[in-house]
């Protein structure tokens with residue numbers, strides 16, 4: 001490793017000269033080193049073994065042997081010399097990896113893995129559909145879209161510009177509880193479930209997380225239907241905002257596409273320069289904060 005670092009020669013990159021690569025996707029650090037950010041297209045945060053082998057080859061041949069997994073699961077290859085960028089890109093293209101995921105655009109779509117045992121509804125396919133339609137689209141500022149397969153929200157949908165969380169409607173067996181246990185009661189953190197005369201009842205505090213149904217191993221509770229809760233206007237960064245609920249239970253994947261389209265259009269239309277800035281435009285959360293959600297949409 002030390003040997004390859006010594007051999008590495010840094011050149012001043014001429015950003016923007018590489019055909020097919022937006023200048024925003026090549027980051028210049030300290031005027032001499034180049035960071036190349038790559039991800040699969042359509043954007044997703046699942047990589048094949050073949051793609052990881054290609055990354056290994058590129059970082060060893062053209063970089064400094066390092067690769068960074070960014071918070072939105074792009075693969076960032078630091079310290080690539082300008083003379084090697086074409087060759088590095090060619091190898092990445094061959095593996096289905098493309099520069100992107102930076103600047104004022106729709107960033108890498110963040111999705112939970114479908115194979116998680118807690119998932120209420122799979123999100124990889126709808127995430128890919130959103131990516132095909134909106135991924136890398138130019139925006140007034142960066143836009144993050146995250147899908148969570150359940151209310152554990154590992155993909156941080158609450159702090160995304162658009163956060164989409166799988167939820168489900170829990171139904172109790174009409175025959176009552178087949179077992180005299182209380183597993184479902186102990187997992188509910190919302191005081192939304194109780195047992196009366198051997199029958200389970202849910203109240204209005206239920207947030208559709210399905211944890212009680214997942215905890216029942218006896219068929220006393222089931223998931224009658226799944227959908228998505230949509231939050232908009234969340235963000236991370238120097239100021240943190242939590243998204244507000246835009247839709248409570250969307251069953252149809254195509255309706256999710258329509259909502260994303262509508263939110264992005266409103267954002268593009270209403271974003272303006274930040275106070276005091278001649279260059280930077282507002283994030284979606286800032287537009288909503290200025291206008292309120294009703295006027296925003």
Ligand code: SF4
Nearest residue numbers: 112116149150153154
């Ligand atoms: S949010 Fe739920 S489905 Fe997604 S990774 Fe976390 S636990 Fe699994």
Ligand code: SF4
Nearest residue numbers: 188206207209210212
């Ligand atoms: S779905 Fe979640 S909130 Fe509703 S009763 Fe079950 S555990 Fe409680």
Ligand code: SF4
Nearest residue numbers: 177181183184216220
């Ligand atoms: S619904 Fe299932 S987990 Fe809950 S009390 Fe009945 S049998 Fe037990």
